[in-house]
Amino acid sequence: ADGARVPALVIGTGYGGSVAALRLAQAGVDVHMIEMGMAWDTPGPDGKIFCNTREPDYRSYWLRTRTKAPLNYFLGFPIDRNIPRHTGILDAEEFGGITVYQGRGVGGGSLVNGGMAVTPKRENFGAVLPSVNADEMYGVYYPRANAGLGVGTIDPAWFDSTACYQYARVGRKHAQRSGFPFVFVPDVYDWDYMKQEAAGTVTRSALAGEILYGNNHGKKSLQQTYLAQARATGRVAISPLHKVTSVAPAAGGGYAVVIEQLGTTGDVTATKTVTADRVFFAAGSVGTSKLLVMLKATGALPNLNDEVGRGWGDNGNVMCGRANHMWDPTGALQSAIPCCGIDNWAAGGAFAEVAPLPTGIETYASFYLSITNNPHRARFSWNAATGKVDLDWQASWKQPSIDMAKTIFDKINAKEGTIYRTDLFGVYKIWGDHLTYHPLGGAVLNKATDNYGRLTAYPGLYVIDGSLIPGNTSVNPFVTITALAERNIEKIIATDL
Ligand code: FAD
Secondary structure: OOOOEEEEEEEOOOHHHHHHHHHHHHOOOOEEEEOOOOOOOOOOOOOOOOOOOOOOOOOOEEOOOEOOOOOOEEOOEEOOOEOOOOEOOEEEEEOOOOEEEEEOOOOHHHHOOOOEOOOOOHHHHHHHOOOOOHHHHHHHHHHHHHHHHOOEOOOHHHHHHOHHHHHHHHHHHHHHHOOOOEEEOOEOEOHHHHHHHHHOOOOOOHHHOOOOOOOOOOEOOOOOOHHHHHHHOOOEEEEOOEEEEEEEEOOOOOEEEEEEEEOOOOOEEEEEEEEEEEEEEOOHHHHHHHHHHHHHHOOOOOOOOOOOOOOEEOOOOEEEEEEOOOOOOOOOOOOOOOOEEEEEHHHHOEEEEEEOOOOOOOOOEEEEEEEEOOOOOEOEEEEOOOOEEEEOOOHHHHHHHHHHHHHHHHHHHHHHOOEEOOOOOOOOOOOEOOEEOOOEOOOOOOOOOOOOOEOOOOOOEEEOOHHHOOOOOOOOOHHHHHHHHHHHHHHHHHHHO
């Protein structure tokens, strides 16, 4: 409520925020979490909380009047459609050179993501987080994060037999025939539930094309894991549809946090100020970076250091499809949850996920999301004229990612006698190079913050999300975001409280 005082305020309810809230509450601290998105705990008129990727409706996008599907064309035809403006679940946030997809709601990105829960290879960790002790991460915090998230791996025997992963088996065959290492990728989806979906004994979710706009069953989002545990402590309150717009030192100590309450069309219905002894920025790489850059430039937190806003990367995301021969059908029924990848990181700088195209019809297409070792890093800066934060990413900076992905797919195409699909991202456009699902950086660990996420110019202010990671994790990022948050909050609780 307006005028309240709280010991710890967490901005955002994604991975970093959920870890912070749970561990603080377990240490006896009362926590208030502020989330700009909706609670996603109430069914809509169709009886479902989340809508399907094939039928986007008012629930699908954050304050847009037209969908912006990542795969925006099919057979050369645009597939986007008009929708009512609503505080929906997926934000396609547009900057000059890139569209950044993010989850909005209680659970952050865990609501919309594929649940692929990948721990980087240890040999790559030095480049991911250079100032962090790898022994501690691989001995303690990665295992803790994997346990807390409920990570599991597909039963290989079921993988070999189920119709819904035929597309992935085609992906495996083509990878192996070209000599690339094929790997199973763990996920937070309940694999036993998926088996029952395939057997027809439970309501389908992954097998009904649910993914980008939320899963109604099967996926263990943060609402089922960290946040459920946090709520069970009785010490964590969550305010959905509340957006933090300012944080500044308060006269009597602590920080004054200004919060706008939103209606479901994005209108501001109330403005509140609360005082917090400690504030944890967990608004995601883009959300936290935008807040910190704005607060530094506008004089609310002028002593934040000059690293704030720097070191942002796209995790080298790039997408492509391949057209298979008629004897390699990929299946009309495709699980929306990816389960495997092609690892060419060491030789070619690319790790490619064999991704579904859950259209419900046979497409003879193989689809891939590659994570690549793109060297470019962008910077957020305050634009006083527009009153907004800009990001200086250039569209042409995706070229190294395309080149790295080609180390895999040019070879596979040559071996199989196949070609790239040119109809998935536009008219005659091969590469999905306009977007990222994996924003990272902007408040980099040991640069913008100390080595545990403290904003040292302001005691009691912390960063604890993907903005700490300098732009690339070599695999999908949320396990690393979670593990780093576990490491940092343990130190903060031990030394600062
Ligand atoms: P987030 O999870 O983004 O949480 C930040 C939260 O803060 C959000 O809920 C946001 O609404 C809220 N917020 C922002 N600003 C404010 C504000 N001012 N006031 C109040 N609240 C605010 N990663 C993987 O590892 N595996 C995958 O399979 C995978 N698939 C993905 C698929 C898609 C479509 C997308 C979009 C992402 C995917 N990711 C995946 C990425 C992963 O979801 C993110 O890396 C992760 O969610 C980032 O965690 P975070 O804690 O940094 O922030």
